[in-house]
Amino acid sequence: MVDSYLRERSSKDWKKSEKHGAGEWLAERWTSVALIVLTGWALWSAYGLMGQGYEAALAFVKAPVNAGLLALTFIITVWHTHMGLTANVLDYFPNSRALKLISALFCLVLLVAALGGIFLAFKA
Amino acid sequence: MSQPPSKPTVYRPLSPHLQVWKFHITMFTSILHRATGLALVVGAVLVAAWLLAIGLTASGCCPQAYTSFLTFAASPFGLFIWFGLSLAGFIHLTGGIRHLIWDLGLGFQLKSANALSWWGLLIGIALTIVFWVVLFATGKVVL
Numbered sequence: 474m475v476d477s478y479l480r481e482r483s484s485k486d487w488k489k490s491e492k493h494g495a496g497e498w499l500a501e502r503w504t505s506v507a508l509i510v511l512t513g514w515a516l517w518s519a520y521g522l523m524g525q526g527y528e529a530a531l532a533f534v535k536a537p538v539n540a541g542l543l544a545l546t547f548i549i550t551v552w553h554t555h556m557g558l559t560a561n562v563l564d565y566f567p568n569s570r571a572l573k574l575i576s577a578l579f580c581l582v583l584l585v586a587a588l589g590g591i592f593l594a595f596k597a
Numbered sequence: 598m599s600q601p602p603s604k605p606t607v608y609r610p611l612s613p614h615l616q617v618w619k620f621h622i623t624m625f626t627s628i629l630h631r632a633t634g635l636a637l638v639v640g641a642v643l644v645a646a647w648l649l650a651i652g653l654t655a656s657g658c659c660p661q662a663y664t665s666f667l668t669f670a671a672s673p674f675g676l677f678i679w680f681g682l683s684l685a686g687f688i689h690l691t692g693g694i695r696h697l698i699w700d701l702g703l704g705f706q707l708k709s710a711n712a713l714s715w716w717g718l719l720i721g722i723a724l725t726i727v728f729w730v731v732l733f734a735t736g737k738v739v740l
Contacts, residue, residue, distance in 0.1 A: 502700055505693045512686070515644075523737040527654065527663045534651055543648065550641055557634045587645040593652030 497556065504553040511546040534594040547587040555580040626714040630692035633685040640682040643670070676738065683728055688721035 518539070522530055533539050558576040566572055618624050650666035653659040669675045695717045698704050704713050732738040 502697065505697060509690065509693070512690075520732075520737065523732070527651070530647075530651055530663070531655055534648065547641075547645070547648075554634075554638060554641060557631075558638075561631060561635070583641055583645050586649045590645065590648030590650070590652035593656045594648070597652075597655030597657075 500552070501556050501560075504549050504556070507549050508546075508553060511542065511549060514542060515546055531594055531597070534591060535597070537595075540591050540595050543591055544588055547584060547591075551580045551584045551587075554583075622711050622714040622718075626692060626695070626718055629688060629718070630696070633689040633692065636685040637682065637689055639678070640686065643678070643682070673740065676740070680725075680729065684722070684725045687724040687728070688718065691717035691721040691724075 518533065522533055534543065555576055558580075559573055562569060562572040562576065615628065647666055647670070650662040653662040654664075670679070695704075695713045698713065699710075704710055729738075
């Protein structure tokens with residue numbers, strides 16, 4: 474009874490990936506690989522900046538290579554975060570559009586704050 | 598499960614909820630990988646706040662922004678948060694590497710899967726301890 478119901482259900486009703494193949498799966502993996510490198514660089518930089526004060530921090534962010542790498546780190550971090558949050562939502566609240574929307578909005582605000590900070594520092 | 602749900606909707610197979618598991622290390626580290634990932638969202642918020650504080654101070658609109666951020670970040674509570682984030686970060690890092698190894702199709706034997714989980718957890722904790730010992734030893738962080 475249960476088996477036949479599950480078979481019927483999985484063949485007919487389970488949401489299948491109509492539009493995507495392995496894209497999101499691959500994106501999760503490649504963002505992970507990129508973040509190992511980028512957060513390693515960020516951690517090393519943070520270690521160097523600790524205790525150096527505001528001027529050193531500003532000079533660091535104003536350097537074009539650092540500004541670019543910081544922006545890249547944040548873009549990939551936010552992408553990875555959104556995929557992670559969505560995976561959590563889908564596993565326990567598969568039909569909650571509200572939670573997925575909250576995750577997307579949160580990630581967007583985070584990205585705007587970080588990139589805005591980099592932009593303001595870079596322009597100053 | 599014997600009755601179909603009355604409401605037609607999108608069905609997905611749900612993850613088993615936490616209480617159904619008997620403890621084993623791959624289950625524990627899998628849950629931990631999610632938990633540390635969620636915790637690291639706080640880290641992303643703090644780093645974004647750091648960047649915003651630099652930008653706002655530099656632009657002249659909020660000259661005290663960076664000082665306010667440092668006041669929090671260097672406070673005992675702030676250090677506690679940073680410590681928790683570094684622990685979550687290192688455990689998520691080793692957990693992520695473990696998942697990438699599995700994604701390559703390696704280490705799926707029960708013994709190797711368990712060993713990878715244990716090593717990932719222990720190395721994550723060890724890296725955190727070493728990181729903070731170095732920070733205190735070099736005077737980068739003082740209480």
